[in-house]
Amino acid sequence: xxxxxxxxxxxxxxxxxxxxxxxxxxxxxxxxxxxxxxxxxxxxxxxxxxxxxxxxxxxxxxxxxxxxxxxxxxxxxxxxxxxxxxxxxxxxxxxxxxxxxxxxxxxxxxxxxxxxxxxxxxxxxxxxxxxxxxxxxxxxxxxxxxxxxxxxxxxxxxxxxxxxxxxxxxxxxxxxxxxxxxxxxxxxxxxxxxxxxxxxxxxxxxxxxxxxxxxxxxxxxxxxxxxxxxxxxxxxxxxxxxxxxxxxxxxxxxxxxxxxxxxxxxxxxxxxxxxxxxxxxxxxxxxxxxxxxxxxxxxxxxxxxxxxxxxxxxxxxxxxxxxxxxxxxxxxxxxxxxxxxxxxxxxxxxxxxxxxxxxxxxxxxxxxxxxxxxxxxxxxxxxxxxxxxxxxxxxxxxxxxxxxxxxx
Numbered sequence: 001x002x003x004x005x006x007x008x009x010x011x012x013x014x015x016x017x018x019x020x021x022x023x024x025x026x027x028x029x030x031x032x033x034x035x036x037x038x039x040x041x042x043x044x045x046x047x048x049x050x051x052x053x054x055x056x057x058x059x060x061x062x063x064x065x066x067x068x069x070x071x072x073x074x075x076x077x078x079x080x081x082x083x084x085x086x087x088x089x090x091x092x093x094x095x096x097x098x099x100x101x102x103x104x105x106x107x108x109x110x111x112x113x114x115x116x117x118x119x120x121x122x123x124x125x126x127x128x129x130x131x132x133x134x135x136x137x138x139x140x141x142x143x144x145x146x147x148x149x150x151x152x153x154x155x156x157x158x159x160x161x162x163x164x165x166x167x168x169x170x171x172x173x174x175x176x177x178x179x180x181x182x183x184x185x186x187x188x189x190x191x192x193x194x195x196x197x198x199x200x201x202x203x204x205x206x207x208x209x210x211x212x213x214x215x216x217x218x219x220x221x222x223x224x225x226x227x228x229x230x231x232x233x234x235x236x237x238x239x240x241x242x243x244x245x246x247x248x249x250x251x252x253x254x255x256x257x258x259x260x261x262x263x264x265x266x267x268x269x270x271x272x273x274x275x276x277x278x279x280x281x282x283x284x285x286x287x288x289x290x291x292x293x294x295x296x297x298x299x300x301x302x303x304x305x306x307x308x309x310x311x312x313x314x315x316x317x318x319x320x321x322x323x324x325x326x327x328x329x330x331x332x333x334x335x336x337x338x339x340x341x342x343x344x345x346x347x348x349x350x351x352x353x354x355x356x357x358x359x360x361x362x363x364x365x366x367x368x369x370x371x372x373x374x375x376x377x378x379x380x381x382x383x384x385x386x387x388x389x390x391x392x393x394x395x396x397x398x399x400x401x402x403x404x405x406x407x408x
Contacts, residue, residue, distance in 0.1 A: 021092075034290070035287040055075060064377050077308060088283075100284060101149075102321055106318055106321045114308065114310035161178055178274055199218045226317055229332060241387050262280070275327065335397060373390065
């Protein structure tokens with residue numbers, strides 16, 4: 001909202017300093033600072049409120065060290081992250097930007113699903129929370145909304161780099177490096193030189209006229225990504241600071257991609273897909289990163305608050321949408337490798353147990369416990385050491401992801 005106010009003041013009154021709000025870098029910086037202040041300062045008040053309302057975590061005894069001491073710790077702290085993200089975004093971002101609209105919808109939608117799950121667990125005393133099928137329905141619903149917006153909205157476009165032999169000259173006399181903005185279902189394939197994949201190619205090999213039905217391939221893929229990443233973030237939220245810290249690393253990396261993809265100069269220099277208007281996502285990402293870091297102030301060991309499903313499902317949804325919007329969703333297995341490992345550990349554990357029980361009558365396990373972080377707890381590692389080492393792995397994966405800009 002402040003963006004439009006200062007734009008008006010700059011345009012009509014040449015108000016001193018108002019022009020700064022035209023720069024994404026400036027608005028991102030103040031969005032980050034404000035979100036950090038909200039989550040770290042007002043976060044304590046929200047924690048105190050949750051304590052007064054006895055919104056405490058009920059912990060099942062899994063035989064893990066220090067687990068019983070966590071009982072009664074305030075949960076639903078994801079509300080802190082949501083508020084600390086949305087307030088700066090509403091103040092400093094272009095609210096009519098399609099990518100900002102998608103991210104706000106994702107935050108509220110997934111936050112509401114997680115909130116409902118936490119509410120049932122805490123106030124209805126049902127440890128199972130929201131039934132799994134309803135969570136999946138919510139994730140699929142968001143996938144349909146986001147996939148449809150990305151596919152059908154006329155403002156979601158790309159500009160492709162023109163070959164040197166057909167390069168044109170713009171009206172101001174400078175070379176025109178990119179073609180006109182157009183709709184496309186292309187995405188980026190990491191580690192390859194000609195690194196673009198068009199989803200429509202999965203159907204146009206039959207007949208070129210079928211390209212208009214590419215949404216049949218694209219939207220289900222978006223649904224799969226949102227469901228997988230949000231569940232991965234949810235599983236990762238098992239020990240103090242793990243989900244929030246890992247998410248900060250992932251989100252900042254996606255912020256770099258969003259800034260490059262939305263900047264025609266750097267998109268040209270690094271030879272990546274130029275996505276008009278996508279740079280506005282950097283303001284959201286900065287606010288989101290600030291909110292997560294501020295939340296970590298209270299969530300690191302020993303945690304004073306847990307994010308609950310209110311936070312974890314929302315975080316996963318946002319990361320998935322950011323990856324799809326920047327056309328970097330195929331990098332998720334690398335960038336969000338922590339989430340992937342947590343997901344796979346559960347799938348392998350359950351699958352192997354069922355298989356061996358069917359074959360031998362006695363179910364066997366691959367890990368001492370799943371998700372993966374609990375396996376290391378069972379192995380005798382302190383949770384703060386596990387979290388720190390997972391963060392280090394996350395940073396390594398983020399660096400590898402960034403290197404894909406040049407490594408082809």
